[in-house]
Each structure stands twice: as structure tokens, then as C-alpha cells.
Amino acid sequence: MTHRGIVRRVFLVGCAILIAGVWSAHAQPADGVPADTVLLNGKIVQFDAPYVDALAVRDGRVVALGASADIARHVGPNTRTVDLGGRTVIPGLIDSHIHAIRAGLTYTGEVHWIGARSIPEALDRLRAAAKTAPPGSWLVVAGGWTERQFTEARRPTRAEIAQAAPDHHVYVQLLYTAVLVSEGGLEKLGIPNDTELASRLTVESGPDGKPSGWIAADNRTISELFDRLPRPDFDSQVAGTRAFFRTLNGLGITGVLDPGGYNLPLEAYRALFRVWREGGLTLRVAYSLCAPRRDHELEDFRALTAMLPMGFGDDWLRFNGIGENVTWGMYNNETPTDTQKERLYETLTWAAARGLTATFHWQNERSVHHLLEVLERVNRDTPVAPLRWSIAHLNDASPDSLGRMKQMGVGWLMQNAFYFRGEAFLGQRGADAMRLAPPIGSALRMGLNIGGGTDAHRVMSYNPFVSLQWMLDGKTVGGTPSRMADETPTRLEALRLYNPGQRLVRP
Numbered sequence: 001m002t003h004r005g006i007v008r009r010v011f012l013v014g015c016a017i018l019i020a021g022v023w024s025a026h027a028q029p030a031d032g033v034p035a036d037t038v039l040l041n042g043k044i045v046q047f048d049a050p051y052v053d054a055l056a057v058r059d060g061r062v063v064a065l066g067a068s069a070d071i072a073r074h075v076g077p078n079t080r081t082v083d084l085g086g087r088t089v090i091p092g093l094i095d096s097h098i099h100a101i102r103a104g105l106t107y108t109g110e111v112h113w114i115g116a117r118s119i120p121e122a123l124d125r126l127r128a129a130a131k132t133a134p135p136g137s138w139l140v141v142a143g144g145w146t147e148r149q150f151t152e153a154r155r156p157t158r159a160e161i162a163q164a165a166p167d168h169h170v171y172v173q174l175l176y177t178a179v180l181v182s183e184g185g186l187e188k189l190g191i192p193n194d195t196e197l198a199s200r201l202t203v204e205s206g207p208d209g210k211p212s213g214w215i216a217a218d219n220r221t222i223s224e225l226f227d228r229l230p231r232p233d234f235d236s237q238v239a240g241t242r243a244f245f246r247t248l249n250g251l252g253i254t255g256v257l258d259p260g261g262y263n264l265p266l267e268a269y270r271a272l273f274r275v276w277r278e279g280g281l282t283l284r285v286a287y288s289l290c291a292p293r294r295d296h297e298l299e300d301f302r303a304l305t306a307m308l309p310m311g312f313g314d315d316w317l318r319f320n321g322i323g324e325n326v327t328w329g330m331y332n333n334e335t336p337t338d339t340q341k342e343r344l345y346e347t348l349t350w351a352a353a354r355g356l357t358a359t360f361h362w363q364n365e366r367s368v369h370h371l372l373e374v375l376e377r378v379n380r381d382t383p384v385a386p387l388r389w390s391i392a393h394l395n396d397a398s399p400d401s402l403g404r405m406k407q408m409g410v411g412w413l414m415q416n417a418f419y420f421r422g423e424a425f426l427g428q429r430g431a432d433a434m435r436l437a438p439p440i441g442s443a444l445r446m447g448l449n450i451g452g453g454t455d456a457h458r459v460m461s462y463n464p465f466v467s468l469q470w471m472l473d474g475k476t477v478g479g480t481p482s483r484m485a486d487e488t489p490t491r492l493e494a495l496r497l498y499n500p501g502q503r504l505v506r507p
């Protein structure tokens with residue numbers, strides 16, 4: 001994975017040190033106790049103060065910031081001292097919209113194509129997995145890639161997959177648009193017997209007119225297909241959660257806001273809770289509760305939150321309210337009925353009275369007025385600003401919609417979806433729309449609360465530097481430049497979007 005400019009200039013502090021959220025300058029400790037870690041001769045980024053060149057850490061907290069000569073006094077016989085040699089240190093990053101809990105469950109058993117630059121490189125990863133997985137088992141690529149990242153700029157074929165893993169069933173998911181299943185795989189998953197589900201699949205043909213193995217379907221159908229795959233056992237889910245969080249630590253992530261999502265039933269949270277109980281979390285996790293059952297949303301939320309007050313948890317794991325699916329009828333529904341809007345209104349009125357945060361998945365500007373109308377109606381009865389509600393995605397947001405959000409104190413969770421889908425958006429909407437999307441600069445000038453993120457790992461790489469770099473240069477994975485300078489954040493602003501901190505997670 002090339003992270004280009006930004007990563008070359010950035011040096012991340014050892015990831016065991018979780019420094020997010022405690023980034024304030026304090027006087028040196030009067031007790032004279034040495035620091036655990038001291039960083040000298042660097043460039044320490046602070047958001048609300050000028051750079052300094054050194055810092056001292058004790059018990060996981062920054063205890064002093066300042067000039068190297070002063071901070072060196074915190075060095076004792078057991079202190080780990082790092083000479084930064086002029087490199088930059090940034091605060092820990094917080095991804096404000098990442099499906100980290102779900103990704104962890106399957107992380108260790110999956111084949112990852114994130115960052116693979118060519119089809120042979122992707123196939124090599126499949127081949128390596130085939131060497132260790134028992135013959136006849138499934139090899140799964142769950143997403144996080146697009147054909148535009150390959151030099152060949154195409155999807156792999158079923159024949160190529162079969163050559164790399166001849167003795168396995170293979171499932172390759174491309175975002176939420178298509179799936180490649182190896183020969184006989186659909187039968188293995190029982191799809192032909194499910195005529196209703198099968199009717200929602202579009203079998204694609206190759207140049208010879210025969211089925212290519214690729215199947216197109218919508219989000220919901222692809223999620224149902226994924227659910228047919230064998231689930232990793234509980235121990236693998238726990239191990240995967242630990243491993244995925246460590247991987248994120250290695251990329252500078254110290255906190256996540258997790259919006260639930262598809263393929264994540266309530267019992268799937270057990271692995272996360274186990275890791276937390278064992279004191280094994282290496283990330284701060286603020287998790288939201290998605291509506292479990294269609295048309296029973298309020299009933300289910302009432303029952304589930306009766307013993308789960310807003311903000312319940314500790315510094316590592318905290319309940320962060322409801323969403324990103326609050327009511328199924330208003331989950332990115334472009335043409336909602338009055339009844340569906342009423343159901344959301346009732347649910348949110350209840351949520352507001354309970355002091356619950358809520359986050360909403362909505363993709364498109366053209367239909368977001370339906371959601372905003374309901375939020376404004378709730379806001380007239382109960383001001384929602386203190387509740388830290390947010391709308392996720394909305395890549396082509398208009399100044400008008402952002403203004404309405406700002407008016408209510410509703411935040412915007414913005415991800416680098418266009419890193420993969422920029423060319424598709426360009427094709428649909430044209431260069432003028434592309435130059436404004438997403439309108440990060442406008443939102444910053446408005447003073448809107450914004451959280452940066454990735455939406456990984458199905459639709460995007462979880463690497464925050466891919467997202468940060470894209471914020472700065474607007475370039476897609478295929479190299480297409482897009483956003484205009486006026487809508488582009490500065491380096492420091494981009495970093496700040498990855499530190500929404502107390503602005504979006506209630507303490």
C-alpha cells in the first residue's frame with residue numbers, strides 16, 4: 001500500500017501508547033518520578049498549540065510536552081527513550097465510522113486484497129491461504145478492494161480463482177455490488193433451493209456468453225449470501241478481534257466508532273465483550289446498536305436499552321446509542337412513505353427523551369431531505385444538539401443540507417468512499433459535481449462537527465492514511481484527481497477530522 005506523501009512525513013508513536021484524548025500540555029510532574037517513555041528531537045503535533053519537539057509519557061498518559069532539553073529530565077534508568085530525528089508525531093487516530101467489530105470476527109480466516117496492486121498479487125494471497133486451509137473449506141475475500149487498484153484494471157476471472165485455489169470453495173465480494181463464487185459454490189451454499197433469494201441474483205455473462213461466475217446483487221442480497229458462509233467459531237472470532245485491532249493500532253488507530261451494520265446480529269458482539277472483559281482491548285470502542293428487526297425497531301430498542309443507558313461502559317468500551325440503521329424503512333430509503341417517516345419520528349422522539357445518541361446511514365443528497373425533515377421535527381420538540389447525532393456518508397452533500405445539519409447540531413461522518421467509487425460518481429454526475437464532493441472545505445467553514453473515517457472493511461481499506469491522503473489530494477485509487485482546492489482540508493484539519501474525540505463520543 002502506498003500512502004504517498006503524508007506517511008513519509010509522519011512517524012507514529014509506538015502503538016501500545018494510547019495517547020488520544022489526553023493531549024493537553026501539563027506542567028512537569030512535581031514528584032520527580034521518571035517517565036515510562038520519552039520522545040525527543042521531533043515535531044509533536046498539537047491541535048490547539050504550536051509544535052513542540054519532545055514529550056514524556058507515564059502510565060499511558062502524556063505528562064509533559066516541551067523542548068527536548070527540558071523533557072530529557074524525565075528520563076530515568078528504566079525509561080524508553082526515542083530519538084525522533086526530526087520526525088513528526090501525531091495524536092492517535094479515531095475512525096468515526098468503521099465496521100471494526102464485524103471485521104474482527106472473520107479477520108484471521110479471511111483473505112485480504114487490501115492494497116494488492118495486481119491480479120497476480122491478489123491471487124498469490126489466495127494461493128497462500130489455500131496452502132493452510134483444509135481442502136474443501138471456504139476461502140473468503142470479504143471486500144476492501146476494487147478492480148481499479150489492479151494494474152490490469154479488471155476483476156479476476158473464475159478460471160484464475162480456480163487455478164489459485166483448485167481444492168477450495170472461494171467467495172470474493174466486490175464492495176456491495178457483486179460476488180464471484182467458485183464452480184459449485186452456490187450449490188454448496190444452498191442458493192438454488194432458495195428460489196426467492198436466487199431470483200434477486202443477476203448472473204453475469206463473459207465474452208463467450210456463458211456465465212462468468214460473477215453475480216450482481218444489491219446490498220441486502222449480498223449480505224444474505226455472506227450469511228450463508230460458515231461462521232468462524234467463537235475462539236477464532238476472539239482471536240480475529242484481537243488481531244484486527246492490533247492491525248489498526250499498527251496504523252495509528254487508537255479509537256473507533258462502530259456503527260453496527262449488516263451481518264452483525266446481537267450475539268455476534270460476544271467476541272468483542274470477551275476481549276474487553278479480559279482487559280485485551282487495544283482500541284477504544286464506542287459501539288452503536290442497529291435495529292435488529294424490521295418493523296419492531298422501537299420495541300427492540302426499548303427492551304435492549306432498558307439496562308443499557310447511554311454512555312454505559314468504560315474508557316475502552318462504551319455504548320454509543322442507536323444506528324446506523326435506526327428504522328429499516330428510513331435506512332437510506334430514497335422514496336419513504338409517510339408511515340415510514342412517522343416510525344422514525346416516534347423512535348427518535350423516544351431516543352431523544354432517553355438522551356441517546358443516534359447515527360444515520362444516508363448516501364445521497366437527492367433524498368436526504370426526507371431524513372432531515374424528520375430530524376427537524378424531533379428537534380422542534382427536543383433540541384438534539386446535546387445528543388451528538390450524526391449522518392454518515394452523504395458524499396455529495398449540498399451546502400443547504402449541511403446548513404440544516406449545522407442548525408440542529410447534527411454532525412457529519414465522512415469517509416473516503418470516492419477513493420474507490422470516484423470514477424463511477426464522475427460518470428454519473430459529471431466533473432462539476434465531482435469537484436465539490438465531498439464538500440469538506442464548505443463543512444469546515446460552516447463549523448460543522450465532522451468525523452473522518454473509512455467505512456472499512458467491506459467497502460474500503462481500513463488504512464487511515466489512505467483516507468487522509470485522499471482528503472488532501474482527492475485522487476482515486478485509479479489516479480483520477482477530483483475535488484477542488486476550496487473543498488480540500490489542510491493537513492492539520494484532516495488530522496483533526498480523525499480526532500473528533502469528545503465532540504462526537506459522549507464522555
Ligand SMILES: [Zn+2]
Pocket residue numbers: 324361362392393
Ligand atoms: Zn453506512
